[in-house]
Amino acid sequence: MNRPEIRQAEPNDVAALLGIYRQPEVYENLLQLPHPSTSYWLERITHPQPGQRHLVALAENQVVGHMGLTVNTNPRRSHVATLGLCVDPAFRQQGIGRALMQEAVWLCDNWLRVTRIELTVFADNQPAIRAYQRVGFELEGRAKDFGLRNGIYVDALFMARHKPA
Incomplete structure (x- = not known):
């Protein structure tokens, strides 16, 4: 697959984003309901929070991935951004997540x-952890019973990528 097109999310992308985020294999690895x-x-796409950006990845002329990037608005942490990422399961292992990262x-x-x-990732989501490591994210910590998934509390890992000097 060629490198996907990456662009700012637009209101007409909402239906495709819903199609991705409503899949059980997607939402069970996120903290969304x-x-x-x-x-x-x-609302998220048309009125993002301060410092927030939403990008989408397109393959075969359809939205197949989403990335939220939020730059911290606290002046003492304005050098920090938080990353959230999701790829349609039908398009995983094709470089979509890597391109977004x-x-x-x-x-x-x-x-x-x-x-x-x-970023924060569930500790048992090994494919995502490996993908983050490939673009320079490193493990910084673990939170026990971080989030509820399918009635069970699951640990999460905190990872970060630092800009090289």
Whole structure:
């Protein structure tokens, strides 16, 4: 597969994002609840929080991935961004997630004055952990019983990528 097109999310992407985020194999690895509403996603895309960006990846002319990148608005942590990522299960292992992460790193390193990108991932999500490590994220800590998934509390890992000096 060729490198996917990465662009800013637009209101007309909401239906495709809902199609991705409503899949059980997606939401069970995130801290979002099942059954997200159209209005929830429309609000996120059209009125992002301060410092927040939403990018989508396109393959075969359809939205197949989403990345949320939020630069911290606290002046003492304005060098830090938080990354959230999701790829449609039908398009995993095709470089979509890697392309979205590389775009986040490029934006942070070259445009946003961000030197630290943070993320949280469930400790048993080994494919995601390996993908994050391949683009330079390192393990920084573990939180026991971090989130509830399918009625069971699951540990999470804190990972970060630091801009090289």
